[in-house]
Amino acid sequence: MQQSVRKLPHKIADAWRNHERRWKDHQYIYAVVSRRSRGVSIGINLNPDKGCNFRCIYCQVNRSIPPRTQRVNLEKLSAELDLILEAERNGSLYADAPFDGLVPAERGIRDLAFSGDGEPTAFPHFGEAVRIATEARRRFGLNSARLVLITNAAYLHKPRVREALGNMDENNGEIWAKLDAGTEDYFRRVNRSNVALKRILDNILDAARIRPIVIQSLWFRMGECLPPEAEIAAYCNRLNAVLSAGGRIKNLQLYTIARDPADRSVFALSNDELDRIVSEVEARVPVPVETYYAG
Numbered sequence: 501m502q503q504s505v506r507k508l509p510h511k512i513a514d515a516w517r518n519h520e521r522r523w524k525d526h527q528y529i530y531a532v533v534s535r536r537s538r539g540v541s542i543g544i545n546l547n548p549d550k551g552c553n554f555r556c557i558y559c560q561v562n563r564s565i566p567p568r569t570q571r572v573n574l575e576k577l578s579a580e581l582d583l584i585l586e587a588e589r590n591g592s593l594y595a596d597a598p599f600d601g602l603v604p605a606e607r608g609i610r611d612l613a614f615s616g617d618g619e620p621t622a623f624p625h626f627g628e629a630v631r632i633a634t635e636a637r638r639r640f641g642l643n644s645a646r647l648v649l650i651t652n653a654a655y656l657h658k659p660r661v662r663e664a665l666g667n668m669d670e671n672n673g674e675i676w677a678k679l680d681a682g683t684e685d686y687f688r689r690v691n692r693s694n695v696a697l698k699r700i701l702d703n704i705l706d707a708a709r710i711r712p713i714v715i716q717s718l719w720f721r722m723g724e725c726l727p728p729e730a731e732i733a734a735y736c737n738r739l740n741a742v743l744s745a746g747g748r749i750k751n752l753q754l755y756t757i758a759r760d761p762a763d764r765s766v767f768a769l770s771n772d773e774l775d776r777i778v779s780e781v782e783a784r785v786p787v788p789v790e791t792y793y794a795g
Contacts, residue, residue, distance in 0.1 A: 527569050528616075529580035531588075533598055535792055536753060537610040537648075540599065542584060545616025546572055546629055552618035554652050555692040556680075558720055561617045562762045572623060578632045585609070585640045609642055611674075615650040622655060627664035634671040647673040650716070654695045656703040665707070675713040676753070677704050682734025689722075701738060708747030715739065715787075716753045719777050721767040732777055736784035743786070752785070754778050755792035768794035 527548060534541035549570045550563050587593040588609055594600055599607075612633050614620035623629065633647055647668050655661050656677075665673070679700065681687035687697040707713055717735070719727050743749065754777065757768040769777075771793050778791050 528577040539610040546623035547618025550617045611646040613648040630664045653677040653703045712748040712750040751788040
């Protein structure tokens with residue numbers, strides 16, 4: 501169901517929409533105020549080169565702008581992670597906007613999230629990055645903080661990724677897997693990947709048989725066109741197929757565009773338009789739904 505949140509100051513609402521993946525002079529580690537995490541989320545960007553196997557039509561990453569760096573230096577990533585975790589622990593993180601707008605109950609790190617300018621599991625040393633994050637989480641006593649992988653699910657079947665997911669499972673890990681379509685045609689139009697939708701669905705099912713996962717789905721207008729009713733029905737059928745085959749879905753995150761995409765032919769849904777989709781999904785799929793609007 502829709503989550504109730506307090507009315508936030510404008511600068512916090514702006515932070516929700518901006519989600520700038522930079523903190524100070526860091527190359528890989530940043531902090532955001534996250535609606536879905538309900539507080540401070542520490543981002544780990546394993547794709548500073550903006551490399552991704554999806555080219556989602558709604559993506560906010562502008563790949564026409566050259567990246568600041570092409571490679572991930574894991575030693576530097578580890579040092580940056582320690583610096584930002586120490587800044588949160590000693591309170592200096594909250595001296596700057598937008599974090600200075602958080603009331604005490606909203607402070608504290610909710611998660612360390614592998615989320616950046618591309619697909620995290622495409623990074624060849626994803627397992628090592630997970631190890632660095634798990635060790636930092638233990639060193640800083642972040643026992644309640646989750647390790648979150650935000651993923652398009654295309655590589656979850658790879659042995660090196662499965663091994664890293666096992667490490668995450670032992671450290672309060674959670675998979676947030678993207679699923680924006682119910683049919684191959686719509687998937688091609690929205691996510692523009694050379695990976696087949698069947699591979700995504702198979703990977704989601706395999707992962708969800710091992711641990712409960714979260715499904716993230718973004719709905720939007722293409723020009724003047726709303727998501728087709730048949731597509732929403734097909735999407736629901738895909739989710740029910742995962743459940744009937746033994747997959748566990750913790751919840752669905754249904755949302756629309758909150759930050760300006762690089763492709764200006766797509767637009768956010770109104771609250772009413774998104775609510776209509778949410779109502780249909782809730783009626784068809786026996787999984788809790790969280791709703792996130794454009795503003």
